[in-house]
Amino acid sequence: MATTLASSVETSRRPGGRGWLTILIFLPPALLLFTIFVAMPMGEAAWYSFYNWNGYGRPENFIGLKNYASLIGNHAFTQALLNNFLIIAVSLAIQLPLALGVALIVSKKIRGAVAFRMIFFLPYILADVAAGLIWRFVYDGDYGLVSGMTSLIGAQPVFLLADKNWAFSAVLVVIVWKYFGFHMMLYVAGLQSLDKALLEAAEIDGANAVQRFRHITLPLLGPMIRLSIFFSVVGALQLFDMIVPLTGGGPFDTTNTMVSYLYFFGITRMRVGFGSAVGVVLFLFCVTFALGYRRFFMRDD
Amino acid sequence: MIFRKLALASLGAALGATVAFADTTIRVLHVNDNTAAVDLWNKIARDFEAQNKGVKVDIQYLENEAFKAKLPTLLQSEERPSIIYSWGGGVMRAQAKAGFLDDITAEAAPWANTLSATAAKAFQVDGKTVGIPFETGEVGFFYNKKLMDKAGVKAEDIKSWDDFLAAVKKIKAAGITPLVVGAGEKWPIHFYYSYLVMRIGGASALADAAAGKNGGFKGAPFVEAGVRLRELAALEPFQAGYIGTTHTQAEGMFGDGKGAMELMGEWLLDSQASNAADGKGQPIDNIGLLSFPLVPGGKGVATDILGGINGWLVTKNAPKEATAFLKFFSQDKYQRQVAAKGYYIPVVSGTETAIQNPVVKQIANQLAASTYHQNFFDQDLGPSVGRVVNDISAAVAAGEMKPEAAAAAIQDAWDQQ
Numbered sequence: 014m015a016t017t018l019a020s021s022v023e024t025s026r027r028p029g030g031r032g033w034l035t036i037l038i039f040l041p042p043a044l045l046l047f048t049i050f051v052a053m054p055m056g057e058a059a060w061y062s063f064y065n066w067n068g069y070g071r072p073e074n075f076i077g078l079k080n081y082a083s084l085i086g087n088h089a090f091t092q093a094l095l096n097n098f099l100i101i102a103v104s105l106a107i108q109l110p111l112a113l114g115v116a117l118i119v120s121k122k123i124r125g126a127v128a129f130r131m132i133f134f135l136p137y138i139l140a141d142v143a144a145g146l147i148w149r150f151v152y153d154g155d156y157g158l159v160s161g162m163t164s165l166i167g168a169q170p171v172f173l174l175a176d177k178n179w180a181f182s183a184v185l186v187v188i189v190w191k192y193f194g195f196h197m198m199l200y201v202a203g204l205q206s207l208d209k210a211l212l213e214a215a216e217i218d219g220a221n222a223v224q225r226f227r228h229i230t231l232p233l234l235g236p237m238i239r240l241s242i243f244f245s246v247v248g249a250l251q252l253f254d255m256i257v258p259l260t261g262g263g264p265f266d267t268t269n270t271m272v273s274y275l276y277f278f279g280i281t282r283m284r285v286g287f288g289s290a291v292g293v294v295l296f297l298f299c300v301t302f303a304l305g306y307r308r309f310f311m312r313d314d
Numbered sequence: 315m316i317f318r319k320l321a322l323a324s325l326g327a328a329l330g331a332t333v334a335f336a337d338t339t340i341r342v343l344h345v346n347d348n349t350a351a352v353d354l355w356n357k358i359a360r361d362f363e364a365q366n367k368g369v370k371v372d373i374q375y376l377e378n379e380a381f382k383a384k385l386p387t388l389l390q391s392e393e394r395p396s397i398i399y400s401w402g403g404g405v406m407r408a409q410a411k412a413g414f415l416d417d418i419t420a421e422a423a424p425w426a427n428t429l430s431a432t433a434a435k436a437f438q439v440d441g442k443t444v445g446i447p448f449e450t451g452e453v454g455f456f457y458n459k460k461l462m463d464k465a466g467v468k469a470e471d472i473k474s475w476d477d478f479l480a481a482v483k484k485i486k487a488a489g490i491t492p493l494v495v496g497a498g499e500k501w502p503i504h505f506y507y508s509y510l511v512m513r514i515g516g517a518s519a520l521a522d523a524a525a526g527k528n529g530g531f532k533g534a535p536f537v538e539a540g541v542r543l544r545e546l547a548a549l550e551p552f553q554a555g556y557i558g559t560t561h562t563q564a565e566g567m568f569g570d571g572k573g574a575m576e577l578m579g580e581w582l583l584d585s586q587a588s589n590a591a592d593g594k595g596q597p598i599d600n601i602g603l604l605s606f607p608l609v610p611g612g613k614g615v616a617t618d619i620l621g622g623i624n625g626w627l628v629t630k631n632a633p634k635e636a637t638a639f640l641k642f643f644s645q646d647k648y649q650r651q652v653a654a655k656g657y658y659i660p661v662v663s664g665t666e667t668a669i670q671n672p673v674v675k676q677i678a679n680q681l682a683a684s685t686y687h688q689n690f691f692d693q694d695l696g697p698s699v700g701r702v703v704n705d706i707s708a709a710v711a712a713g714e715m716k717p718e719a720a721a722a723a724i725q726d727a728w729d730q731q
Binding site: 067 | 379382383386387389390405408409411412413414498499500554555556557558559696697698701705708709712714730731
């Protein structure tokens with residue numbers, strides 16, 4: 014007993030020795046899982062993307078970069094890409110400020126603050142598919158809430174989701190509604206962990222509310238804001254399951270995201286090779302953003 | 315002592331039974347959500363098991379989209395089902411080409427003549443039988459008799475495209491929505507485009523285009539079909555917001571009496587009731603069926619019919635009992651029940667006499683007298699080209715795409731596949 018204890022103390026002093034053992038025991042399972050479930054599927058997708066393949070049998074019809082070439086200038090794909098950037102823009106310009114504003118209010122110790130936090134957070138808990146279906150009803154021109162409101166003022170019923178100029182704006186509203194609660198919660202958590210003493214000190218020094226927010230709350234909330242931007246961009250790039258029940262990518266492919274484009278044009282059309290090419294492009298976007306963002310903005314967090 | 319013997323005996327019987335039942339399992343995978351029909355299928359399976367000791371038939375359901383998405387992977391595994399549901403057409407040909415289907419020509423030959431010839435042919439690839447059809451159907455204008463009367467339109471008199479356009483205008487003038495369509499999912503509106511191609515280009519139009527004759531899919535029938543579809547849509551005959559309506563919503567509208575006509579397959583007779591606000595929909599004696607009108611100068615005739623043909627495919631290395639089960643399944647006595655209960659229109663010749671529903675009977679008679687039966691374009695052309703036909707049908711109707719560009723888009727998709 015005593016010897017083993019002594020030897021373990023001894024080995025732990027030598028870097029190298031025990032460290033290699035740990036690596037030898039713990040790395041292979043993780044590496045194996047990572048290889049089988051992450052690296053290999055990605056590699057396979059990259060390989061498929063060079064073939065014209067419908068998913069049956071083995072891919073045999075090698076077409077080089079043609080799948081990628083047909084993405085360039087493809088109207089529906091360009092629209093999907095643009096939509097992804099629009100979602101990011103709206104997330105950053107509207108959703109996050111809104112979330113921060115609401116967080117500032119509900120993080121105060123006022124009556125009902127917890128209840129409001131719950132209410133604002135509720136949409137986020139809802140499954141994306143359910144949210145899509147609910148909003149499909151809200152936007153319905155015959156029975157929906159929106160048409161009910163327009164008919165109150167005597168206007169014609171509107172069919173937002175059937176109108177190619179408005180459909181995506183309608184989708185953006187749902188996205189903000191659905192996800193701002195999540196970012197609000199992040200900010201509430203951030204606000205609650207702020208050092209109150211700093212705010213009190215500033216108040217004593219005569220800083221007004223705006224100055225306190227601008228010079229103390231905001232900088233201290235920095236890590237949380239950067240994290241929230243990260244989630245929001247990655248979430249925007251991956252958005253899929255709400256689009257399908259809400260619009261199905263229509264009308265005229267104006268509301269697709271890259272992932273729903275992949276699904277509708279790759280999977281349901283049995284163009285697995287083409288879909289894989291879309292997947293690779295999407296992957297490159299995500300990786301470039303994730304690595305770049307972490308490298309430049311989240312370095313200190 | 316006696317108890318012990320009994321226990322041993324029952325143990326032995328149990329073991330014996332397990333062994334016997336484990337011999338062969340035929341796994342059937344389908345997408346039919348009509349539970350009454352599936353109950354009958356299960357009964358057929360039990361009857362088959364009773365007559366074939368050691369064979370078990372396991373009928374499993376998968377939701378339509380999930381079925382289509384999972385099938386390619388499922389077929390490549392060793393766990394593939396023995397019998398799969400199929401719409402025929404391009405997907406079936408791709409499955410056959412990849413070697414996942416059994417050639418059952420020899421096994422099916424002795425009794426294949428009991429099936430409708432058109433339907434049987436739809437499940438052949440390069441002259442080899444790879445599947446057995448069980449269901450056929452027709453797409454046509456189902457109309458609400460009361461609403462047509464109210465608008466002063468006689469459906470029987472609508473023969474030509476011009477008659478049809480005139481009727482649409484008259485119905486609209488009477489303040490009634492002439493046509494409901496679920497163009498949000500696109501395939502419902504591709505029926506218009508398909509029928510127009512068939513009426514303009516005739517029975518050989520699609521096959522010729524696929525073979526690259528007469529300009530392929532850029533040829534005259536495909537361009538003119540777009541022109542005609544836009545001509546109709548320009549009259550604004552569809553319900554407001556039709557570009558976002560789903561097919562179930564549209565079927566519900568027809569059931570609620572909110573539209574005079576709907577171009578749909580025979581299943582509308584059920585779905586208009588189940589999707590109606592009151593769950594009942596239009597009574598069957600208020601529903602009429604109008605064949606798609608003839609286009610002046612077109613090669614098609616009124617007896618050329620568009621409709622689905624569904625069947626069963628036998629997969630590679632399936633137990634030989636699978637084909638025997640399909641033969642058992644296709645017996646007159648079972649398919650007559652299907653017809654009598656109105657689950658679907660069976661393809662076993664002679665069973666149509668058992669059909670009770672007057673509209674279904676009319677469909678069956680038209681199918682029996684058809685000069686040409688065309689499978690749904692989006693199934694026949696396969697998913698990659700078929701979905702493009704769906705897309706362009708909605709876009710052309712809405713005036714988002716010129717007919718020439720639409721025809722070229724189909725050709726592009728065809729060349730790319």
